[in-house]
Amino acid sequence: MKFNVRTRGDQASNILTQKIKNYLQEFKLDYHEDKPDIVISVGGDGTLLEAFHQYTHRLEETSFVGVHTGHLGFYADWQPDEVEKLVIHIAKTPFKIVEYPLLEVIIRYQGETKSKRFLALNESTVKSTEGSLVMDIEIKGDLFETFRGDGLCISTPSGSTAYNKALGGAILHPSLASIQLAEMASINNRVYRTVGSPLVLPQHHTCIMKPKYDADFQVSVDHLHLVQKQVKAIQYRVAEEKIRFARFRPFPFWKRVKESFIAE
Structure with missing residues (x-):
């Protein structure tokens, strides 16, 4: 089995990363940055997001597992003092694959500029670089509403616990292949009217945002922040790809939610 280890970069994470690497190589596993079968993320959820974006081109071949070295990570199953146990599991026992839905983001431009496609594990946001964001929102090809406000957030089920x-917005279980659209400070008057509530769209529904005016936009895809010019439309839907997590022991989603937000 080939593996890679991604670190948050702080001293504690770096030391733990080297320890994991040494242990796995002692078990005759191959360290391979380009084509790993499993990626161990050491840090927090941000570290795992970076690892995910590094390997979006091989999601069918690569699985992820997280070790958190700070605050409890929502995607991280393992504590630093459990590293030896995790290494033995990786080296000696088959692991269960758990798949989570992803968000597909396609940005289309005016003129001859080629469209860009991204995948998000948590969410994508859209804001205007100056003033309010004004967008027509189409669902399944039909105009649903015209939004005016600070911005919009489109999240995956696992990302519904974050900015959404x-x-x-509602917290959605990752077994629901869906996306959620949430508003940021919408303006409602006689000209602009929105439903004023988060929308949950199923797998076969597509949401398209079309600017009402020519403007520059700040589009985020997880931790990536991109200034976009001459945007014609931004399309969102449930991606065909999924992220694969390596599970060596049960860690139910609602237990994660409880431990992240309400456990003492």
């Missing part, structure tokens, strides 16, 4: 939750 802070915006008042």
Whole structure:
């Protein structure tokens, strides 16, 4: 089995990363940055997001597992003092694959500029670089509403516990192949009217945002922040690809939610 270890970069994470690497090589596993079968993320959820984006081109071949070295990570199953146990599991026992839905983001441009495609594990946000964001929102090809406000957030089920939750969105179980659209401070008057509630779209529904005016936009895809010019439309839907997590022991989703937000 080929493996790679990604570190957050702080001293504690670096030491633990080297320990994991040494242990696995002692078990005759191959360290391979380009084509790993499993990627161990050491740090927090941000570290795992970076690892995910490094390997979006081989999601069918690569699985992920997280070790958290700070605050409890939502995607991290393992504590630093459990590293030896994790290494033995990786080296000696078959692991269960758990798949989570992803968000597909396609940005289309005016003129001859080629469209860009991204995948998000948590969410994508859209904001105007100046003033309010004004967008027509189409669902399944039909105009649903015209949004005016600070911005919009489109999240995956696993990402529904992040920015989406802070915006008042619902927490969705990752077994639901869906995306959620949440508003940031919408303006409602006689000209602009929105439903004023988060929307959950199933797998076969596509959401398209079309700018009402020519403007520059700040589009985020997880931790990536991109300034986009001459945007014609931004398309969102459930991606065909999924992220694969390596599970060596049960860690139910609702237990993660409880431990992240309400456990003492």
